[in-house]
Amino acid sequence: MEILETQQGSHTHLTLIGRLDTNTSKPVEEKLLSLIEENKHPMILDCQQLAYISSAGLRVLLMAAKKLKPINGKLVLVSLQPHIKEIFEIAGFLPMFQIFDSNDEAVRSL
C-alpha cells in the first residue's frame, strides 16, 4: 500500500495505491490520525488506484470519519472502483461517506 499526500489549497489530497487490508491498514490509520491531529483537513481520499479494501480498511476509514465529525472535519472519497463501491454498499457504508466520481466534484463539495 502506497499513500501519496499533497496539500492542495485548503484541503489535503491523499491517493491510496494498492490493497487496504489487515496488513496495510496500520500505516493508513497512522497517516489519517496524524493529519487529523495536525488539523490538515478537509481531506479527499482518491481511491482510483485502490485495488482492494477489507474490513480492516473500512474500519480505518470509519474511525477517521468519526474522529472528524466532532471537529467539523470532512473526509470525502473520490473515484472508487466499482468493486470497491460494491463493498461500501454491502457494508452499508455509502450513507456514512460522501463519495464522488471526480476530483473536481469532491473539491466543490468541500
Place this chain on the structure above:
Amino acid sequence: MDSEKTEYSSDGATRRQTRFSRLVGNGKLALPERSTVLIATMLGVTTILWTAGHFSHITAPGFWPWPALSQLTILWSTTLMSVVLLAVVRATAMNPLFGGLDRAVRLHRSIGLATILLLFAHVVCLIALSLDRGTSVAEIVVPFSSPAARSTDIIVFYAIMLLAALAYEKQMPYERWLFIHRFIGILLVAGTIHAATEPGTIADYEPLRTWIIILILVSATAWLYRIFLFDRFGPLYRYKLERLVSHDQKVVDLELRPVQRRMMYEPGTFVFIRIPSLAKHRTELHPFSISSSPVERDLRVSIRIVGDFTGCLPSLALGTPIEVYGPFGGFTPHRYASYRRLVLIGAGIGITPFLGMLKFELTNQDFRRIWLYYVSRNKDDAVYDSEIRNSFLDAESYIDYYPWQTTRDGRISAQAVADEVAPLDDYAVMLCGSAAFVEDMARQFRALGIPQTRIITEELEFR
C-alpha cells in the same frame, strides 16, 4: 428466568440438523426443492398405478371409502418409507438430492412421522371396514385372536408403533436410541415385502407390483448401506489427535491432524467421528461441528461434554487415532452466495459452526457484512468469546460482534437484532442452537417480515 435459561441453553454436543424453508415470504413462492419434487413424483406414480389397477371398478359400490382408503394409505406409507430410508443413507451421492445430510435428516423426521401416521390410518381404515361389514375387529388388532387373524402383521404393526414412539424419546442415550431406531427400517421393509407377496392389489397388477418391488429394493439397499456398509464404504479420513483444549470441563476442542489424505470441507459443515481406542465406545459414530477453517492443516471439532462418549474426550492421549467421516451438512454461507449481508446467531455450543466460518473470513476475500451474535448465559459460558474477539477484526468481511449474555442483556429477540442492523433490512439470518431457541428466533424473524428463504437454521439435535 429458569424457563428462559432452558430455552436458550444448548442441548449439548454439536449434534445437528438443518432446516431450510421452501416457501418464500412476501407472498412469493420459490421453486420446490428437489426432495419435494421427488416425494410428489413418487406419490403420484404410486397413486396413478393404483388407480390404473382399479380402473375397472374404481367407482364400484362399496369400494369407497374404506377398502380404497386402506389400500391407498398403506401404499403411500410404503412409498414414503423408501424416501425416509434413502434420506439418511449418508451417501455423498445423495447430497444433490437432499441438499446435505442435515437437511435429509430433517426430512427423514418429518416424512417418517407421515409414514407412521399413514400406516396407522391404514389400520383405522381396516377397522372401519370391519365394522362396516360386521366382521370381527379383533382379527385386525389382536394377534392370535382367531385363525383368521393376521397375527404376524399385527405384531409387526405394534412393533413399528412402539419403535416409532421411542424415536421421540429424548432422554435415551444417543447410541442406544440409534440402535433401537434402526429396527424400524427393517420392520417397514419386511412389512412391505410381506404386503407385496400377499394376494391382493399389489400382486394382481403387474406395473404396481414392479413399482413396489423397486421401492422395496431402494429401501432395503438404503437400510443395508446405512447399517452395514457405511463404516467400510463411507467417506472415511484417518486423523490423529494433535491437540486437545478443554474449556472448564464444559467444552472440548479436538484438533486433528490428517494421517493420510486431508478432508476438504466447507466452513459450517460437520463430521462423524469414531475413536476405536475407546473400549466402550469403539464402534460409535458421533456427529460434531467443524470449528476450523478449510485452509487450516488441522481439523478442529468443538464438543460440549454431556454424555458418556463426550465425557471420555478430555482424557484422550495425544496421538490417539480418530476416524472422521464427512463432511456433511449444508449450513454454510457458500451455498448462499447471493446473500451479502448475514446475521449469524449462535446460542451456546451453537456458535461452533460460525467459528469455522469466521476463520475462513480471514482469508477468503469474499466480502460480506456480518453481524455475529454469541448468545450465552453469562461470561463464563461464552468460552469462545476471546477467540472471536482476537480474530474477527482481521476478517476480510466486515463483522460486528455482539456477545449476548442472557443474565445481563435478557432474552435476545429478533427485534433487538433488527434494530441493530437497521436501516439495512435485506439480510439473511443463520441460526444455530437448541431446537427451542432456533424455532423461536426463526418465528420472530418471520414475524418481522424476513423471507423464509433468508432464514437458515440448524438445530443441535441429530435424532
